[in-house]
Amino acid sequence: MEVLSNLQLGFAEVFTGYNFFFVIMGAFFGTWIGMLPGIGPATGIALLLPFTYDMDTTSALIMLGGIYFGAMYGGAISSVLINTPGDASAVMTAIDGNPLARKGRAGAALFICASASFVGGMLGLIGLTLMAVPLTEFALLFGPAEYFMMMVFAIVATSTLIEGSPAKGILSGVFGLMISTIGIDLQSSSARFTFGQPDLMDGINLLVVIIGLFCISEAFINIERFTTKTDQAPMPVGKLWITKAEWLRSRWALIRGAGIGFIVGLFPGAGGAVATAFAYAMEKRISPHPEEFGKGAIEGIAAPESANNASVSGALIPMLTLGIPGSASTAIMLGALMIYGIEPGPQLFQEHPKLVWGLISSLFVGNFVLLILNIPLIGLWVRLLKIPTEILTVIILLLALTGSYALQNSLADVGLVLVFGVLGYAMRKNDFPTVPMLLGVILGSMLEQSLRQALMLSVNDWTIFFTRPLCAGLLGLSVLCIFGPTIIAKLRRSVVGDPKV
Amino acid sequence: MRSVGFYARFSGEIFAASGIVIAVVYLYFSFSIKVPLVVDFLGPRFMPLTLGLIFLVFSIHLLVSEVRRKAASAKLVVPMTFRTVYSVAGSAGLSVFYFLAIEHIGYLLTSLVFVFVFLVLSQYGGIVKCAIYAVGIVAIFQLIFRLLLGVPLPTIFV
Numbered sequence: 001m002e003v004l005s006n007l008q009l010g011f012a013e014v015f016t017g018y019n020f021f022f023v024i025m026g027a028f029f030g031t032w033i034g035m036l037p038g039i040g041p042a043t044g045i046a047l048l049l050p051f052t053y054d055m056d057t058t059s060a061l062i063m064l065g066g067i068y069f070g071a072m073y074g075g076a077i078s079s080v081l082i083n084t085p086g087d088a089s090a091v092m093t094a095i096d097g098n099p100l101a102r103k104g105r106a107g108a109a110l111f112i113c114a115s116a117s118f119v120g121g122m123l124g125l126i127g128l129t130l131m132a133v134p135l136t137e138f139a140l141l142f143g144p145a146e147y148f149m150m151m152v153f154a155i156v157a158t159s160t161l162i163e164g165s166p167a168k169g170i171l172s173g174v175f176g177l178m179i180s181t182i183g184i185d186l187q188s189s190s191a192r193f194t195f196g197q198p199d200l201m202d203g204i205n206l207l208v209v210i211i212g213l214f215c216i217s218e219a220f221i222n223i224e225r226f227t228t229k230t231d232q233a234p235m236p237v238g239k240l241w242i243t244k245a246e247w248l249r250s251r252w253a254l255i256r257g258a259g260i261g262f263i264v265g266l267f268p269g270a271g272g273a274v275a276t277a278f279a280y281a282m283e284k285r286i287s288p289h290p291e292e293f294g295k296g297a298i299e300g301i302a303a304p305e306s307a308n309n310a311s312v313s314g315a316l317i318p319m320l321t322l323g324i325p326g327s328a329s330t331a332i333m334l335g336a337l338m339i340y341g342i343e344p345g346p347q348l349f350q351e352h353p354k355l356v357w358g359l360i361s362s363l364f365v366g367n368f369v370l371l372i373l374n375i376p377l378i379g380l381w382v383r384l385l386k387i388p389t390e391i392l393t394v395i396i397l398l399l400a401l402t403g404s405y406a407l408q409n410s411l412a413d414v415g416l417v418l419v420f421g422v423l424g425y426a427m428r429k430n431d432f433p434t435v436p437m438l439l440g441v442i443l444g445s446m447l448e449q450s451l452r453q454a455l456m457l458s459v460n461d462w463t464i465f466f467t468r469p470l471c472a473g474l475l476g477l478s479v480l481c482i483f484g485p486t487i488i489a490k491l492r493r494s495v496v497g498d499p500k501v
Numbered sequence: 502m503r504s505v506g507f508y509a510r511f512s513g514e515i516f517a518a519s520g521i522v523i524a525v526v527y528l529y530f531s532f533s534i535k536v537p538l539v540v541d542f543l544g545p546r547f548m549p550l551t552l553g554l555i556f557l558v559f560s561i562h563l564l565v566s567e568v569r570r571k572a573a574s575a576k577l578v579v580p581m582t583f584r585t586v587y588s589v590a591g592s593a594g595l596s597v598f599y600f601l602a603i604e605h606i607g608y609l610l611t612s613l614v615f616v617f618v619f620l621v622l623s624q625y626g627g628i629v630k631c632a633i634y635a636v637g638i639v640a641i642f643q644l645i646f647r648l649l650l651g652v653p654l655p656t657i658f659v
Contacts, residue, residue: 051650167563171520174556178527181549188537190545193530216596223588223623390625394616395638397592401599402608402642406652414600422593430516448548455543 003129006353010361013058013354022059023362026066027369033067034074035381036392039218040087041071042328042435046214047396049207049336050403057340058355062362064336068329069121069363072272072309073370076113077381080106080301089272089308092280096293096300103296107378108242112298113305114374116254120306121367123258124265124313129360132349135321139346144453145464149474151447154324156478157268159436166485168432176440177447179204186445187452199412206335207407208416209441213434214332215400216421221428222393242298250302253283261307265314268326268439272311279307313363320356321346325442328435335442513567520560528553591622607657612639 014020033044045067052060075090080097093113100109142150155177159169182193183203194200242250257279264275283303284293293300315326323344325331337344342352349356374381404417424434458464465471531549595618603611617635625631646652 054650165563165566167559167566171556171559171563174552174559175523178549178552178556181552185545188545190535190537192534192545192549193527220589220592223592388625390620390623391634391638393623394619397596397619398612398616398638398642401596402612402646402652402654405603405654406646406650409653411600411604411655414603418593418596418600421596425589426516430513432516451548452543 002133006133006357007129007361007364009353010357010359011365013358014062014362014365017056017059019059019062019358019362020365022063023066023366024369024373026063027070027366027373030067030070030072031074031077031370031373031381032070032384034071034087034090035077035385036074036387039392039396040075040089040328041068042087042332043214043218043396044071045329045332045336046210047399047403049210049332049339050406052336053339053407057337057342058358060336060340061333061355061359064333065359065363066366066369068333069309069312069366070370071329072121072312073114073117073374074381075308076117076305077110077378078385080109080113081382081385087272089276089311091273092276092304093301093308095280096295096297099294100296100298100301105296108246108298109296109301110378111242111375112246112250112301114371116250116257116302116305117309117374118367118371119254120258120261120309121312121363121370123255123306124262124310125360125363125367127262127310128313128317131317132321132356132360135317136346136349139322142346142470143468144450144457145468146470146474148447148450148454149465149471149478150322150324151443151450153474153478153481154268154318155436155439155443155447156481158439159433160481160485161267161274164431164433166482168430169436170482172427172432172434173436173440176437176442177444178440179209179437180441180444181448186449199410203445204416204441205407205413206441207339208404208413209420209438210332210335211400211404212417212420213424213438214328215396216417217424217428217434219393219396219400220421220425222389222396225389246298250298253299253303254306256282257303257306258310260303261310262314264307265311265326266317268318268324272308272327275307275311275314276304279303316360319344320348320359323348323446325439328438331435331438331442335438338442513570514564517560517564517567520563521557524553524557524560527556588623592619595619595622603655605657608654609639609643610657612642 079085079094083098155173159173160166260279261275318324319330620631
């Protein structure tokens, strides 16, 4: 019953003032952004964040949530029509979506994408609604030591579970933590790495890091893309319907995809890309027609799309209940909360129930809005896909530069955005993930504060991190994240034999 | 097309070596953080020193593994072409121009030049087409930021 009254509070918030309008705006712009090749949900949220600066916090968060969900829907459109996924989590949809479109059934592929996104999104949201309160109550039992270990685990897990080398991930995360040490130390009032610059006394603005790392670097990557041009014209859409046989084949794939997406989304760093890959692989393994996968199998579209949208709700759980983001987009949303002056963590549900339940309810509403928007507006999305990359890139660059100036009307922020943009580009070119760095910047000061509080309470007794059961468990998981992949690889080599031999 | 051979061949090592330099510089400045007279165990230097050391260790580890990886396989990373490097470097340079010029010649003029030069360099179309698009895009930005959001954008006129 408590859940229902919470949702009632949330729905009342969604239909208050302009909030419903922001849900529609978020869903619309999110779909558009997600659809454009090279702009994923994280970049989209980062680009539009400066616009929410003067908005009411609940409205702003509702709009960002709409963009996040919409971008997940949108990613599938470019995957199906031009075989160019909007972001990593839409890659699996392209494997079967585009071949189906090549058979003249782009409409059917888009229809199953929209349906799968809706089912995945709804099931994920139900999971989020049911799990949020119990998890928050559990999280309220955490002391500073548990919080410290939880943050260490989040950074380590994000650094090592994300694609690529774990060492590069950890370097990225630690670099983010190093950036968070810039500014006045709140406990001792000592200036750290400010070099006498007044602009650095308050530390580096989080939004500057977000815009630089995600928007400017994305623009540079886009520039590379159009210098080696491989633009493809969108395919004709055709009929927006699937046959009864196809529906029967895909219905369980939708449910399985949602379950996988939701569970994978809960883990920091795993995100939509892992969830969709996992759902696709599982569906192919259990399918009675595995030979059809890669040639336009309907389950091959349904499962990853459902997993993709369910992972959004999964990733929102640690962000809302613990203040620990599970993906790049939730990291940016968490950053946004901090920029609006709201302290994330388990108290969020108690101190700002309207905000949290407003966001959750807006996602339910947004999911319906997206279903209604997606199918009739498919012709519009196809036209928007034809916007040239050059125009898109210059708009991203100008929006990022102007948006960073608008934060505090400061040119220093513009300069810093460029520095982080070039850094982000260099990192991406060298396969360094940028998400752990952002997480380090976001959690850095909280991590240091928790460490100090934990040691103060234990009178400088470091064993507190080993003797408390939850701390020890989280420490064990962190160590496993670092050394687990190497140990597994060595074990596999010893069992199967060295492939090089 | 010519490839940027040296960077493509050694980009991993260069990046890892830069990490070591960053860690050393960070550690040096961590030692120079002023510590108050009365301080508990975790003073303002503790976190930076710990992070600097972790960063140093992982940078060295990365450098060693990059060298080993290269030694083990002769396969090279897909080389970047000169056009790609030129375009990205040109755009970065243009962005730096934007940052430096906006204070002196104002948002409107800087943005017009920025968008126009960007479109010309990216060979989007003829001069007139690029100019029309530049004016259109900047006009929309002016409308959004100055009129709708009320941001006091820098102007040439006081």
